[in-house]
Amino acid sequence: MLPSRTWHSLKLFLVAFVISGTGYYLFLGDADHNYHQVYQVAVTGRKELFIREAMNTEIDGPVDNSTLVELCASKKWTEGLIFKCEEPSGEPAKIRNVFLNCVRYAIEAGATGFIIPELKAATSTPMGKEMDNNVPFTHLFDLPHFTTALTSACPQIHLYSHQNDLYDIPSTQKHHFLSPESLSPSLIANTIITHPETWTAEFSKWLNSTVPPFTASAPVLVALTSPEFQFPLSYDDALFVPQFGRLIRYREDIRRLAATLLYTLSTTYSLNLSPGPGLQAGKFYGAILDLTSSETDKTKAEEEKVRLYKKQEKQLLQAAKHNNLSLLYLSCPPPHSEDLIHSFSKSAALVPRFPITTVTALSLLSSSSLTTSLDLYQSLSPSHHTAIDSLLLLSSSIFGGPAGSMSAWAIALRRHIIWGNGSWIAQEEDYAYDRGKVGNKTTGMWGGPPGGYGGGGFQSFRDGSSANPWEPRGVWRLVPKEEGGNEMEGEWSADGQGGRGNGGYGLSVVFGEIGEGENIEKGMWP
Numbered sequence: 001m002l003p004s005r006t007w008h009s010l011k012l013f014l015v016a017f018v019i020s021g022t023g024y025y026l027f028l029g030d031a032d033h034n035y036h037q038v039y040q041v042a043v044t045g046r047k048e049l050f051i052r053e054a055m056n057t058e059i060d061g062p063v064d065n066s067t068l069v070e071l072c073a074s075k076k077w078t079e080g081l082i083f084k085c086e087e088p089s090g091e092p093a094k095i096r097n098v099f100l101n102c103v104r105y106a107i108e109a110g111a112t113g114f115i116i117p118e119l120k121a122a123t124s125t126p127m128g129k130e131m132d133n134n135v136p137f138t139h140l141f142d143l144p145h146f147t148t149a150l151t152s153a154c155p156q157i158h159l160y161s162h163q164n165d166l167y168d169i170p171s172t173q174k175h176h177f178l179s180p181e182s183l184s185p186s187l188i189a190n191t192i193i194t195h196p197e198t199w200t201a202e203f204s205k206w207l208n209s210t211v212p213p214f215t216a217s218a219p220v221l222v223a224l225t226s227p228e229f230q231f232p233l234s235y236d237d238a239l240f241v242p243q244f245g246r247l248i249r250y251r252e253d254i255r256r257l258a259a260t261l262l263y264t265l266s267t268t269y270s271l272n273l274s275p276g277p278g279l280q281a282g283k284f285y286g287a288i289l290d291l292t293s294s295e296t297d298k299t300k301a302e303e304e305k306v307r308l309y310k311k312q313e314k315q316l317l318q319a320a321k322h323n324n325l326s327l328l329y330l331s332c333p334p335p336h337s338e339d340l341i342h343s344f345s346k347s348a349a350l351v352p353r354f355p356i357t358t359v360t361a362l363s364l365l366s367s368s369s370l371t372t373s374l375d376l377y378q379s380l381s382p383s384h385h386t387a388i389d390s391l392l393l394l395s396s397s398i399f400g401g402p403a404g405s406m407s408a409w410a411i412a413l414r415r416h417i418i419w420g421n422g423s424w425i426a427q428e429e430d431y432a433y434d435r436g437k438v439g440n441k442t443t444g445m446w447g448g449p450p451g452g453y454g455g456g457g458f459q460s461f462r463d464g465s466s467a468n469p470w471e472p473r474g475v476w477r478l479v480p481k482e483e484g485g486n487e488m489e490g491e492w493s494a495d496g497q498g499g500r501g502n503g504g505y506g507l508s509v510v511f512g513e514i515g516e517g518e519n520i521e522k523g524m525w526p
Contacts, residue, residue: 047263054259054275055252059394060242060417061277065153067240068247072154075110080219081207082113082172084163087134088226089120092387093410093524095140096248100525101227103247105180107154108196109203113219114150115160116143121383140387142251149247172221176211178203179225189519191228196235229523233424241424242417245525250387253376257361258391260373264364265392269327269357279397279418279507285325285356286396287316288389289332289344290405313344315511316400321354323398328358331389331407334382361388403512406520412508413526419507424526 085102088095099117106114120132121139137143147159166172183202184193193199207222214220233241249255259275266273271283289312291305320328328348332341341360348356365374377385390407393399394414401408417424510517 050263050266050275051256051259054262055255057276058246059277059279060414061422063149063246064239064243065149065246067237067243068153071236071240072107072156075107075156077110077112077156079112079216080214081109081111082115082160082166082219082221083109083111084115084175084221084223085117086177086223086226087118087120088228089132091406092140092250092383093390093406094228095119096245096410097406097524098226098228099137099141099248100245101180101229101231101523102224103150104231104244105199105224105227106157108200109207109222110200111222112156112216113158113160115163115165116147121381138251140250140254140383142249142255145249146247166219166221169219171214171218175221175223177223177225178206180227181230188232188522191230191519192232192523193230194232196232229519232522233525234522238420238423238425242420242422242526245414250391254380254384254387255391257373257377258388260370261361261364261388261392262395264368264370265329265359268364268368269359271327273395279395279415281397282325283397284327284329285316285320285323286393286399286411287320287328287330288393288401288405288408288411289313289316289330289340290402290408291340292333292335309340309343312402312511313347316344317348317351317356319398319400319509320348320356321351325397326354326356328356329392329396330358330360331386331393331401332360333386361385361392399508401510403510403517406524408510409517409520409524410526412510413521413524415508417526 083102083106085099088098102117103114116137118134118136119139121135122130123133123135137146150157151159160166180199180203181187181191181193183199183206184195186194188194211220211222236244250258262273262275265271265284269284273283274280289309291308291312316328320326330341330344332344341358345358348358361377365377377388380388386407390411393407393411399411399415401411403409419425
């Protein structure tokens with residue numbers, strides 16, 4: 001038996017030997033077992049796990065198609081009725097909404113056939129000119145996901161991969177065109193049908209008076225003329241609305257690039273972002289700067305475009321500063337996006353007492369060792385870049401963009417689902433439209449919350465519009481002059497009974513004029 005002191009010394013020697021041996025193995029041993037390689041493998045694995053989770057996780061939680069299953073089970077289906085969606089063009093968010101409306105109308109009409117829709121996108125001709133041509137659904141969207149999601153919930157609908165699949169059915173060679181909103185006796189905001197509960201009956205009348213008799217063996221083809229913002233969200237169940245939009249998601253490489261950017265943003269700026277559902281406060285501000293929208297067009301003078309740029313720049317930078325977010329991710333579609341990004345970044349860095357760092361997809365990919373991702377990104381079109389930015393911006397702590405941008409609306413409305421805890425909370429119930437008086441109806445407040453964005457637009461509140469939007473909820477209201485208020489300003493009241501407060505920004509803000517975009521608010525699927 002060894003003396004206790006000798007035994008203790010022997011144990012210390014063994015520990016030291018193991019530690020030194022491990023160090024040699026990791027740092028000086030065989031190159032195949034180099035520490036740096038081991039570390040790199042660990043980092044790569046962590047990155048891949050983050051990317052996979054981020055690209056397959058929705059910010060508003062898991063998919064639940066039970067409401068769609070229930071809706072389809074409740075409908076009366078007509079054999080031989082096939083729907084086709086005319087090819088839309090424009091921003092990805094707008095195209096997606098058209099496709100979803102086509103599906104929603106097909107369900108309402110009881111169509112047992114639906115042709116996978118196509119879209120129009122700019123392509124180059126042999127002469128070097130760009131023109132809109134038909135491109136497949138997969139140009140932007142995930143086709144296997146769409147077909148599986150729709151047919152599993154609505155097995156009554158047969159999907160045709162292309163109109164050419166009907167080449168040998170003479171009865172489908174003639175298209176019977178229909179503008180769905182034409183069957184509505186009146187419209188809200190010029191596009192939204194007012195009585196969706198009567199649309200099916202009106203469609204049956206139109207079908208019987210316009211289309212010759214048809215059967216399952218001799219079907220008929222109805223072509224819908226790109227319904228943009230028509231079907232009111234208020235008609236469907238509050239749990240159905242957030243889930244219906246899940247039918248269509250962007251294709252895999254777009255989602256992977258967006259997830260890669262989110263990981264790069266997180267690691268570059270030590271944000272410790274989570275790839276899972278939900279949003280994280282205090283991380284970064286998400287912004288869209290867009291002069292290509294309906295706010296401006298080619299007929300407007302250059303000085304007007306400069307004025308609009310300055311307006312958007314002020315709105316976004318004041319919002320970021322107001323929310324104490326010194327890191328800003330910017331999406332800016334062409335043309336002139338490089339010049340606009342440079343100007344914006346310079347202004348952001350010079351914000352008094354609160355310099356803001358501006359990053360973009362290109363700057364993140366260019367400054368990291370992501371050569372493959374950078375090459376892929378640069379090979380894609382501006383529409384693909386918009387889709388990538390939109391996915392990343394969904395995860396921003398606070399978001400802002402102009403009312404003329406369809407992407408801004410899509411992001412704000414999708415993020416609003418989180419505040420509703422997975423259900424859709426309609427305007428009249430629990431969230432504010434910063435609009436002021438429209439006609440005889442008060443739909444929101446004038447002036448907007450403090451912070452200088454200047455009124456108009458849409459706000460989605462997670463926990464109210466206090467100075468810290470993550471604090472307990474309150475409400476905005478117009479305080480009449482007789483109560484000591486100013487009718488031209490919104491006043492914050494934690495109890496909803498009036499009184500002044502600090503105000504703040506909602507979870508998402510779409511900056512715009514009073515009344516602008518009402519049809520989008522009411523008719524864009526989140």
